[in-house]
Amino acid sequence: MKFISTRGEAPHLGFRDAVLTGLAADGGLYLPESWPHLSPDAIRELRGKSFAQTAVTVMWPFVEGEIERETFEAIVAEAYGTFRHEAVCPLVQTGANEFTLELFHGPTLAFKDVAMQLLSRLMDHVLAERDQRATIVGATSGDTGGAAIDAFAGRDRTDIFILFPEGRVSPVQQRQMTGSDAANVHALAIDGNFDDCQNLVKAMFNHGAFRDAVRLSGVNSINWARIMAQIVYYFTSAVSLGAPDRPVSFTVPTGNFGDIFAGYAAKRMGLPIDRLVIATNDNDILARALDTGTYEMRDVVQTTSPSMDIQISSNFERLLFEASGRDAAYVRRAMETLKQSRQFALGDAVHGAIATDFAAGRADTTEAGRTISHVLDASGYLLDPHTAVATHVARARARAETPMIVLATAHPAKFPDAVEDAAGIRPELPAWLGDLMGRRERFAPLPSDLKMVEDYISARTRAAGGSVGAG
Ligand SMILES: Cc1ncc(COP(=O)(O)O)c(C=O)c1O
Numbered sequence: 001m002k003f004i005s006t007r008g009e010a011p012h013l014g015f016r017d018a019v020l021t022g023l024a025a026d027g028g029l030y031l032p033e034s035w036p037h038l039s040p041d042a043i044r045e046l047r048g049k050s051f052a053q054t055a056v057t058v059m060w061p062f063v064e065g066e067i068e069r070e071t072f073e074a075i076v077a078e079a080y081g082t083f084r085h086e087a088v089c090p091l092v093q094t095g096a097n098e099f100t101l102e103l104f105h106g107p108t109l110a111f112k113d114v115a116m117q118l119l120s121r122l123m124d125h126v127l128a129e130r131d132q133r134a135t136i137v138g139a140t141s142g143d144t145g146g147a148a149i150d151a152f153a154g155r156d157r158t159d160i161f162i163l164f165p166e167g168r169v170s171p172v173q174q175r176q177m178t179g180s181d182a183a184n185v186h187a188l189a190i191d192g193n194f195d196d197c198q199n200l201v202k203a204m205f206n207h208g209a210f211r212d213a214v215r216l217s218g219v220n221s222i223n224w225a226r227i228m229a230q231i232v233y234y235f236t237s238a239v240s241l242g243a244p245d246r247p248v249s250f251t252v253p254t255g256n257f258g259d260i261f262a263g264y265a266a267k268r269m270g271l272p273i274d275r276l277v278i279a280t281n282d283n284d285i286l287a288r289a290l291d292t293g294t295y296e297m298r299d300v301v302q303t304t305s306p307s308m309d310i311q312i313s314s315n316f317e318r319l320l321f322e323a324s325g326r327d328a329a330y331v332r333r334a335m336e337t338l339k340q341s342r343q344f345a346l347g348d349a350v351h352g353a354i355a356t357d358f359a360a361g362r363a364d365t366t367e368a369g370r371t372i373s374h375v376l377d378a379s380g381y382l383l384d385p386h387t388a389v390a391t392h393v394a395r396a397r398a399r400a401e402t403p404m405i406v407l408a409t410a411h412p413a414k415f416p417d418a419v420e421d422a423a424g425i426r427p428e429l430p431a432w433l434g435d436l437m438g439r440r441e442r443f444a445p446l447p448s449d450l451k452m453v454e455d456y457i458s459a460r461t462r463a464a465g466g467s468v469g470a471g
């Protein structure tokens, strides 16, 4: 299996190079050159399998020929051994035909752990095989950073630098990034919002000399392996509700569009998904794009679901590539127009293609708060604000005949203030994370300035001399 860039001007890469390369050299995002297909019989055979077994089956077509099967099985087993629930991602019934897929049983209580625990082990494996080191740089609106730091802390072949927007993440999220005492971990508090952090990361990838000098690698969902790992729970949850013999729908709290794109990928791989519903908070660029056919940036609004306070959804580019019939020239034009004028028109064909697979809705902070309180009253189940956004949207969109699976992307204890304001209950961190808020903080405040951030990283990374991967 080769991986190709959405902008059509970067080398085609094998799996290991795609994992280490992150963003393609032409600024695009890697995708498999074709979608593998699981037949209905193959999907039926997943019934009764463990999460790790399903994970190997679903991801193997992307990995085959690049990593030995036994090695891959061991990496997957170790990654999901870090989760605190036997089922890894359990499904809980929360309404008549509504199910909540709990993705927060990993080490940092967010869905990011599902991919990050795998990615760190995959990277370690490939770097060790090549006797290389890498500098990982990532942007976070709150959860990616903590998950990446947990997954990479103390690893010998990587130094990790996480850029987070100062003052815009929850105190728990901040401690998960700043409370690590591992020497290879660096938390950078950027004076800006998440989009500024993400723009800095992309600019570093597009700066060839820096990229090569520090052997730059990425762990945001620009990295294909992040998406690949997230495809798995669409299969496990749908199969547990009767797939492939019964279609299901999913509602996904959406920011950078990585999680819901993984659902789209599952559908392209043969999973019968009726609807993929994009749920946004007040930062509703994706819902507006679906409504109007124009992707139009506005200023970011701070909400009680900070991890979704995003305007530039980087994975939307992957969907544009697919919906345009893999037209890299269309994607290049769209991205250039966005850069110049902060908006672009999808065009009728692409807009129509997207609308056949996706629906969208929004929930503001008041609606999300009310949903937390209603669900608690009705079923005793406590939602985090991101999952509440999705639950609000799901309930407006549900069809009685099709089970609706809502992705629960974070544990409510990551956002205790917002949950307490909404429901009068202050969720506690699990006992095994009890010392988190007492840990000493270590981070560097920096302006949103490319040169200063690059200089900071160059002075501290232990990797030097030539880019990793083939890109
Ligand atoms: C808790 C939570 N929910 C939802 C999202 C949105 O996911 P995505 O960026 O993949 O759309 C994020 C951040 O990515 C998150 O941390």
Ligand SMILES: N[C@@H](CCOP(=O)(O)O)C(=O)O
Residues within 6 Å of the ligand: 139, 140, 141, 142, 143, 144, 145, 219, 220, 221, 222, 255, 256, 258, 307, 308
């Ligand atoms: N919401 C994310 C933003 C980064 O998303 P990613 O999936 O591209 O890493 C976060 O929590 O940081």
